[in-house]
Amino acid sequence: MNQVQKLLIIGFVWPEPNSSAAGGRMIQLILLFKAQGFSITFASPAQNSDFMVDLQEYEVEKKSIELNNSSFDVFIKELNPDVVLFDRFMMEEQFGWRVAENCPDALRLLDTEDLHCLRLSRQKAFKENRSFSIADLFVEEVAKREIASILRCDLSLMISEFEMELLESAFKIDKALLHYLPFLLEPIDDTEIKRIPSFEERKDFIFIGNFLHEPNWNAVQYLKDTIWPLIKKRLPETVLNVYGAYPSQKVLQLHNSKDGFLIMGRANDAQEVVKKACVVLVPLRFGAGIKGKLLEAMQCGTPSVTTTIGSESMHGDMPWNGFITDDIVNFVDTAVQLYQDKEIWGRAQQNGITIINQRYSKGLFETDFRTKIEFLRSNLQQHRLHNFMGAMLQYHTLKSTKYMSRWIEEKNK
Known part of the structure; x- marks a missing residue:
């Protein structure tokens, strides 16, 4: 034996x-x-x-x-x-x-x-x-x-x-x-796709990431100071929900309900909050590895806008689950476009599902x-x-x- x-x-x-x-x-x-x-x-x-x-x-x-x-x-x-x-x-x-x-x-x-x-x-x-x-x-x-x-x-x-x-x-x-x-990851089949909330069932933007990780903290500061004010100007009814474990006092101080920049702290169920959002924003300016938060967005059928560092080594030669850009103006434009255009949003969602199934399915x-x-x-x-x-x-x-x-x-x- x-x-x-x-x-x-x-x-x-x-x-x-x-x-x-x-x-x-x-x-x-x-x-x-x-x-x-x-x-x-x-x-x-x-x-x-x-x-x-x-x-x-x-x-x-x-x-x-x-x-x-x-x-x-x-x-x-x-x-x-x-x-x-x-x-x-x-x-x-x-x-x-x-x-x-x-x-x-x-x-x-x-x-x-x-x-x-x-x-x-x-x-x-x-x-x-x-x-x-x-x-x-x-x-x-x-x-x-x-x-x-x-x-x-x-x-x-x-x-x-x-x-x-x-x-x-x-x-x-x-x-x-x-x-x-x-x-x-488990592949996403047709049954799972049917459970994913539709474009009409979603609203607002989201960022999610552990605050003990320096690239995440830097990205949140970048959103607060530079990117979010420009999106908010174009879409005044929306808010950005910022989730993450271990927020320090300096993170919590960024909360501003008037500006629609909401520090939500730890999410009890990360997938649940990502599925409710319309678009994930991940403007990483440094980092390494592949990004769990962006894979999670794909699993939840939520398109994302990120940087070349954010998407590095994640999608091979397949189209991204949204947009990849290092330019601030383009980042804002594409985030607004995804938020407003159901057709572009739907294509981005499908791209994410394809990436999960062809690059991360554990059976491979x-x-x-x-x-x-x-x-x-x-x-x-x-x-x-x-x-x-x-x-x-x-x-x-x-x-x-x-x-x-x-x-x-x-x-x-």
């Missing part, structure tokens, strides 16, 4: 699928491994949060772990997982060397979420009022840490084709270390992923022999990070 395979996920935070796209992504990965028959333990050094998902509902064991504490060594030796998945590179930095030392035969996977170094380099360029260039990545400190983490792992899961190409061309990462696995990716994991598990030593840079970094990390961690642990006693 085959032994049940064990997966350990080391989470940066406890998953909150209703607060962020990252939380939704983690649940998708859990379900993907569940379908492969894995027994799953989710461990994290994070504090519990009010909106974290109940992992027991997914038959996942929850385990709190500590940073810089050898109690983790005891825990992982006892668990002896077949596969370890690091949720973002920071978790691989903290725990990767302990996994390598205590469970050397475990397959080590990294879920990048998005390329942090790309997002931060773009953010820095934006704040310094200059254009971003690939050269910015090479001076970004986070890039050195993130790329080292990718090299130390056996496989990194990428949600963006653009970021995969960037890693291969700019950083010369071997494509054998990367695997394209975007958001995994499940078999490939299963095959990849099985292949790596059967050929792990050979796979690692081809990754000398990773082995070298693993060696030096064990020497440096290990003793730094041991020193912090002694200091904490």
